[in-house]
Amino acid sequence: MSVISQRPEYEIELQALTDLPLERELPLAQRLWQHGWLRKSLILVVLALLWELAARYQANDLLLPSFVQTAKAFVQGIVSGELLVKVGLSLAVLVKGYLIGIVLAFLLTSLAVSTQLGRDLLATLTSMLNPLPAIALLPLALLWFGLGENSLIFVLVHSVLWALALNTYAGFLGVSETQRMAGRNYGLKGLRFVLFILIPAALPSILAGLKIAWAFAWRTLIAAELVFGASSGKGGLGWYIFQNRNELYTDKVFAGLAAVILIGLLVENLVFASVERLTVKRWGMQR
Numbered sequence: 001m002s003v004i005s006q007r008p009e010y011e012i013e014l015q016a017l018t019d020l021p022l023e024r025e026l027p028l029a030q031r032l033w034q035h036g037w038l039r040k041s042l043i044l045v046v047l048a049l050l051w052e053l054a055a056r057y058q059a060n061d062l063l064l065p066s067f068v069q070t071a072k073a074f075v076q077g078i079v080s081g082e083l084l085v086k087v088g089l090s091l092a093v094l095v096k097g098y099l100i101g102i103v104l105a106f107l108l109t110s111l112a113v114s115t116q117l118g119r120d121l122l123a124t125l126t127s128m129l130n131p132l133p134a135i136a137l138l139p140l141a142l143l144w145f146g147l148g149e150n151s152l153i154f155v156l157v158h159s160v161l162w163a164l165a166l167n168t169y170a171g172f173l174g175v176s177e178t179q180r181m182a183g184r185n186y187g188l189k190g191l192r193f194v195l196f197i198l199i200p201a202a203l204p205s206i207l208a209g210l211k212i213a214w215a216f217a218w219r220t221l222i223a224a225e226l227v228f229g230a231s232s233g234k235g236g237l238g239w240y241i242f243q244n245r246n247e248l249y250t251d252k253v254f255a256g257l258a259a260v261i262l263i264g265l266l267v268e269n270l271v272f273a274s275v276e277r278l279t280v281k282r283w284g285m286q287r
Contacts (some may be wrong), residue, residue: 065251073251090236094221097156105164112192112208113172134159134220159216164209171205172198
């Protein structure tokens with residue numbers, strides 16, 4: 001019987017890699033290009049330049065004022081305070097309708113994930129009312145609530161409710177069974193189950209619904225003010241655009257439109273982006 005000799009152990013010492021060139025730092029242009037705010041600012045500058053060139057080619061201030069003229073009208077509106085007052089009136093109404101829509105969407109989706117009747121109710125209402133444009137409800141709003149803030153809030157709630165409810169419910173359905181079982185093991189039921197299990201797990205879908213609902217509400221408010229105007233006797237940003245259009249102050253019309261766009265950009269890139277960065281991106285739920 002042959003004996004198998006054991007192979008002796010040995011160790012190889014690796015030499016330090018001291019002769020490799022050090023990694024060079026990226027050029028300044030490439031480092032700056034990594035910043036999203038700089039890329040977006042560049043896009044805005046290019047769009048403003050194209051606008052200025054198109055206006056100069058058109059050579060008709062009544063049809064298309066230049067970017068410089070619009071910027072002057074915008075600054076004058078800010079300095080005089082007129083534009084700020086209009087924006088404040090619109091945002092005050094928007095926040096009320098937006099918050100009411102969020103509460104109603106939360107209650108409706110909580111009922112839908114708790115009972116079969118709630119699921120049927122959500123499916124039926126969204127099928128009926130979600131395709132209905134909020135602006136189409138303006139005649140009913142005028143009849144029921146009159147000319148004022150309540151009519152605006154009514155159409156805002158309609159524009160917020162269904163988009164947010166659908167996204168939230170889709171997020172709830174996407175919660176894994178493991179997380180659901182963990183919540184049940186802790187004895188969570190009903191509203192506590194929704195608050196502590198479903199909402200954190202479905203937060204990416206909920207945030208997407210909040211952004212969509214915000215966009216729907218903002219454009220619905222401007223359109224509603226353009227159609228029937230004043231909020232509690234005072235016009236908002238849409239009414240500011242409408243009045244200046246009638247008086248042929250096209251530069252002020254574009255300044256009002258620029259205010260609508262700027263508010264949308266600020267809300268998207270400051271409010272929602274900050275919430276996503278502090279929640280779903282920080283938790284690794286979204287890239």
